[in-house]
Amino acid sequence: MRTVLEARDLVKQYPGVLAVDGASFSIREGICFGLLGPNGAGKTTTVEIIEGVTAATSGDVYYFGEIAGARFRQEAGIQFQNTALQDYITVGETIEMFRSLYDRQADFDEIVEQCSLGDLLDRDNRKLSGGQRQRLLLAVALVNRPRLIFLDEPTTGLDPQARRNFWELVQSIRASGSTILLTTHYMDEAQVLCDEIAIMDAGKIIAQGSPEELLEKQYDGLIIELPISDLTDELSAVPHTVYENLGIIEVVTTDVSESLKLLTPHVSNLNQIKIRQPNLEDLFLDLTGHTLRT
């Protein structure tokens, strides 16, 4: 698969704040690439540099091997985290207006159907619910049949049902062959949608790969989870990687039976012990803020 986009050593320095600190990554054609990180990690700034709406202090962005320019603007579809639309303009007029700005144009009816906006075409932009608004913003991002779509925290503020509906929409877009760059801090969203992820913290990419690869690399086995309050004494005797977060102890092990034998003498309430597969949430927390000891 070809590389659609490559970011090389992106740096963004604001007065007194280094928002992006040498971020580099590349995205292959046809995948959903997730850029994950805690709030303030520099995800949105990085993406806006790539989109061309924020100037980088240094670094370059390549689109199909060329410096991103006019072709990129024609072929990229963008959904910002926060976008105001014009007041008094209807959903249909908004889509049509943005569609007119591109040489490549998607079929109006197709976009409307894909984003389930058929019943809302005559509705004023101001009178949309959060989910409807996100669907409209996605439709606006699709007006040019984009080869690369940027979705910046698209489900922030949506209720669980609206989030799941939006995921289905993103999956259908990906299935149609478009490449997607998704920024999110919802790990379940990234787990469901992303083929590859990069985790950002303090302006730097601290991990990159497929979720499976990253999980395998970070976790050798399963996780045994129990509340810290149920421990009767220190776990220094347990020969495993142990993470602590929000009052929970996580023990990573390849031999659950053996580990449980070692743990149980130190635990007051065995009913609270859980055994599970590690997930992106664990990875994210461990890489960006967990207290870690081995």
Next chain:
Amino acid sequence: MLKRIYAIFQARNREFMRDRGTLAWNLILPVALMFGLSFAFSNDRDAYTVGVLQQSAEIDAAEHVFLQTHYINFVAYKDFDLAMRKVARHQLDLLVEFGDEPKYWVNSDSPKGYFAEIALLNAGSENATSIDKQEITGDAVGYADWLLPGILGMNMMFSCLFGVGYVVVRYRKNGFLKRLRATPLTSLEFIIAQVSSRLVLTLVITCFIYAGTHLILGTRMDGSYFTLFLIAVVGAISLVSLGLVVSARVTSEELAGGLLNLINWPMMMLSGVWFSLEGAPEAVRMAANIFPLTHVLNSARAVMLDGATLADVAPSLLALTAISIVFFAIGAKIFRWSQD
């Protein structure tokens, strides 16, 4: 390029036309002002105004006893043609010239001219010298005639400055400009669309208000409608361009409002919207020429009240064109999509 400009132009027009409150305000305010003020000042001037034809700007009351008459406002005129026009239009009740061969000019249709003439002839009658009488005729220019260009110009000024300046800043602040920046739309295309949209809307509204007040109040129109329309077009472009300069980088609506008011108020006070600057100091009149509205109003009044031709108002049109080019170039040069 044209397709993109038209898309933004059309969207902005729709946004404005559907904002009923703003649209109504743009239409109702000038009409209400026009009717209210023309009614309030329907008696025009209470005091008598007499022009004194002389080279000096200062009136020497010792020159003739008439110049010492109470309740008459004496104004010096060097330009005979200008003074005559004012007598013809009842803006001066009388024009006098003292010296070796004293004369006076009076409009035989002017009631106030009749009484001013009696006052002149009775002044110092015990040692009166002969004074030649010249009669002229002409219809009165009412306050409404004089005020209409001012009201239209003021409305145009608010519409152009706020319609571009405030709206662009709002778009920038709420992120709509950032969204547009992520499309193939260029800043020049966006600016052209905004300027065109505001120009068309302002001209339509101005023509509508003019037609309404002209038909109902029967205001004077001595010149060509085409010339007047051309003045409105060039004037609106210059005012829109000024709004563009203000909005090119500002990201706060409050700051934009303050800056626009900083421009609006001096322009409204010094450009002759409400009153003539004829009696004002030379420096003030010169300073007023930096404002586009001054050129708009002077040339519009010349066309409407004096029947000025396109050639007569060409200097003002050229000044407005130059102002437009300078402001548009600055606005386009310093324009920023977002704060970054």
